[in-house]
Amino acid sequence: MGLFSRFRSSLTYPIVGTLVLVTVVPVVVVGWLLAASNRDHLTTMEKQYLTRQAVSLANEVSLFFERHRSQLESTAHALGAGRPLNEEAYAKLVAQVAGQDSAFLEIQASDTKGAGGFARNRDLQPSVSEALERLAARIRERVLEGEEVEDLHERIDGLDSGVAVFGFPLRSEKGRVWGTLLGILDLGPLEDRLRDKALAGLLITVVDSEGRPVMASRPDLMTDSPANSPLVRDFLRAPLRLTRIYRHATTGDGPEVLGSIVPVERPPWGVLVERPTTEAFATVRAMQRRTILASLVAATLALGLGLLVSRRLIGPLQTLTAVTSELAEGNLAVRAEIPGHNELARLAENFNNMAGSIEALVRKLRQALRQNQELFLETIRTLAAAIDAKDPYTRGHSERVSSYSMAIAKHLGLSSEEVFRVRTAAILHDVGKLGIRDEILLKPCGLDEEEFAVMKLHPEIGSQIMAPIRALKDIIPGIRNHHETWDGKGYPDGLQGEEIPLVARIIGVADTFDAMTTNRPYQKAMSLEYVMARLRTLAGSRFDPRVIDALSRAVTAGDITPPVQETPVQQEAP
Numbered sequence: 001m002g003l004f005s006r007f008r009s010s011l012t013y014p015i016v017g018t019l020v021l022v023t024v025v026p027v028v029v030v031g032w033l034l035a036a037s038n039r040d041h042l043t044t045m046e047k048q049y050l051t052r053q054a055v056s057l058a059n060e061v062s063l064f065f066e067r068h069r070s071q072l073e074s075t076a077h078a079l080g081a082g083r084p085l086n087e088e089a090y091a092k093l094v095a096q097v098a099g100q101d102s103a104f105l106e107i108q109a110s111d112t113k114g115a116g117g118f119a120r121n122r123d124l125q126p127s128v129s130e131a132l133e134r135l136a137a138r139i140r141e142r143v144l145e146g147e148e149v150e151d152l153h154e155r156i157d158g159l160d161s162g163v164a165v166f167g168f169p170l171r172s173e174k175g176r177v178w179g180t181l182l183g184i185l186d187l188g189p190l191e192d193r194l195r196d197k198a199l200a201g202l203l204i205t206v207v208d209s210e211g212r213p214v215m216a217s218r219p220d221l222m223t224d225s226p227a228n229s230p231l232v233r234d235f236l237r238a239p240l241r242l243t244r245i246y247r248h249a250t251t252g253d254g255p256e257v258l259g260s261i262v263p264v265e266r267p268p269w270g271v272l273v274e275r276p277t278t279e280a281f282a283t284v285r286a287m288q289r290r291t292i293l294a295s296l297v298a299a300t301l302a303l304g305l306g307l308l309v310s311r312r313l314i315g316p317l318q319t320l321t322a323v324t325s326e327l328a329e330g331n332l333a334v335r336a337e338i339p340g341h342n343e344l345a346r347l348a349e350n351f352n353n354m355a356g357s358i359e360a361l362v363r364k365l366r367q368a369l370r371q372n373q374e375l376f377l378e379t380i381r382t383l384a385a386a387i388d389a390k391d392p393y394t395r396g397h398s399e400r401v402s403s404y405s406m407a408i409a410k411h412l413g414l415s416s417e418e419v420f421r422v423r424t425a426a427i428l429h430d431v432g433k434l435g436i437r438d439e440i441l442l443k444p445c446g447l448d449e450e451e452f453a454v455m456k457l458h459p460e461i462g463s464q465i466m467a468p469i470r471a472l473k474d475i476i477p478g479i480r481n482h483h484e485t486w487d488g489k490g491y492p493d494g495l496q497g498e499e500i501p502l503v504a505r506i507i508g509v510a511d512t513f514d515a516m517t518t519n520r521p522y523q524k525a526m527s528l529e530y531v532m533a534r535l536r537t538l539a540g541s542r543f544d545p546r547v548i549d550a551l552s553r554a555v556t557a558g559d560i561t562p563p564v565q566e567t568p569v570q571q572e573a574p
Contacts, residue, residue, distance in 0.1 A: 046275070047258065050260035054241075057193070057194070057204065057206075060193060061267075062265045064190055065164065065266060069166050076169070103189055105121060105122070105163060106121075107183045111178060111179040132156065132163075132184060135163075136184065139182055143169050148167065148168055150164075150165075150267075151164065152214075153214050160188065161186060161215070162191075162215060164185040166185065167182045168180070168181045187215060190215060194206070194217040202274065205271075205272045208267075209236070211232050211236050213226055214269060229246070230247075231259045231261055239268070239270065244258075245277060255277075257277060260272075260273050398428070398430060400518075400562075401426045401510045402427045404509075404510035404513055408547060408554055408560075411553045421475055421478075422507070425478030425503050428466065428475065430462070432458035434465070440454055466479060478504050478506075481500055482507040484500045486500070487542065500544075505543070509535070509551055512535070513551065513562070517562035518562070535548055
């Protein structure tokens with residue numbers, strides 16, 4: 001057989017040829033270009049560089065705050081154990097603390113009456129001094145209540161940089177707050193450090209736990225919203241080290257940038273370092289253009305051959321797809337008609353043979369299933385009849401409860417499988433009465449407390465009888481819990497509301513409906529109108545309101561009709 005004939009008779013060769021052109025050739029070309037330009041290595045190096053810069057700045061920020069906070073906190077602990085000082089001693093103390101580090105704009109120590117001293121490291125405009133005093137007064141009120149205050153970023157009109165405020169209560173040995181120690185920290189040194197890093201072409205922004213800018217290497221970055229950045233959004237969800245390439249969302253032109261964000265240990269901020277990819281990957285641009293050109297050539301070749309091959313594939317595949325969809329929907333008589341001698345034609349032939357076999361097998365299985373279900377239901381009915389036969393007043397009770405339960409389940413919108421489960425459980429709901437003594441079960445008058453306690457055991461006995469039968473494990477909740485009530489006062493488990501299995505809630509309503517509409521030794525059958533009115537009043541206390549509504553719809557639709565009694569009792573609706 002010649003090559004052309006083999007090409008026509010088999011789909012293997014066109015598929016292999018197409019895959020070679022579509023995948024192997026582009027991958028080889030692109031891989032060679034990537035290896036030549038070393039793009040991956042350059043990208044990794046840039047990511048590592050940005051991450052190192054971000055980690056370094058995050059450590060500086062954390063150390064900056066921790067060092068000043070610890071300095072002030074240790075002073076507060078040492079000072080608090082002593083006696084209140086006079087104003088001269090206050091002034092001397094705060095001047096000594098402030099002189100240890102020029103980053104503190106102001107340090108104040110005072111007692112509960114406001115007497116004390118303060119020190120400043122530089123002269124400030126009157127408006128700035130007044131603003132600092134208002135800020136300090138507000139913080140002092142909180143500290144006097146015993147709170148340690150840590151406001152890490154405040155903006156003061158007239159100051160180029162932000163400030164952080166630390167406040168510590170001064171406590172006696174007995175824990176009484178007798179004064180406060182406040183420190184207002186200038187964040188200018190940190191912002192200067194960010195601007196120094198920006199000289200290397202980096203865009204640096206420090207964000208708080210809400211994604212708001214706290215400080216930045218450029219003033220325009222403070223007016224933007226870093227939270228719009230996809231990197232910052234991911235960081236806010238999980239504050240971890242993250243590095244990626246993305247579109248800058250905080251500037252007007254939205255350039256592509258390589259960004260890295262690192263969490264600050266304390267305070268709970270993040271340091272975002274970005275660099276435009278035009279600068280970071282300048283050498284990669286030429287490689288990308290060559291890659292695009294090579295990919296276009298490969299794609300053109302693959303598209304041309306793909307169009308030729310697709311004509312032989314699409315038609316048969318569409319036929320097979322339509323046939324398999326119908327088969328999946330249950331149409332077992334459908335068959336695929338695909339002419340030819342290639343693999344798809346042989347596949348269609350095998351599919352038709354398989355579909356025929358499946359159709360015959362399913363037909364046999366359905367017949368066997370019907371027979372098994374009929375046998376199963378007859379066995380269940382026989383058992384239920386044996387239960388009902390013990391008491392002539394309840395003869396037919398299980399069948400009626402089963403019929404009512406099925407109607408309620410259908411009006412609740414349950415599936416056919418669930419309806420069948422309800423039907424089976426309802427037939428067997430009183431199987432536990434086989435374990436109740438006849439003198440109690442057949443007693444013609446009301447039961448005393450001891451006898452009623454024994455009668456209340458029949459749901460649990462029934463579940464124990466059915467437990468060894470694995471095929472009936474799904475119906476046991478309906479047998480065990482059909483005497484549970486919506487308010488949790490039922491038995492045997494005291495379940496409440498939605499805790500009660502739905503099948504048990506349905507059987508409970510159907511059981512009560514049958515008991516009220518049939519003659520019993522202790523009561524006469526009640527009228528349908530009275531029974532429905534009474535059951536509605538019990539919805540939400542004894543019965544599930546949804547089940548009562550479904551019963552009402554079934555009665556209205558004529559799906560539930562109680563048996564005709566000789567002398568039904570006519571009561572007035574409650």
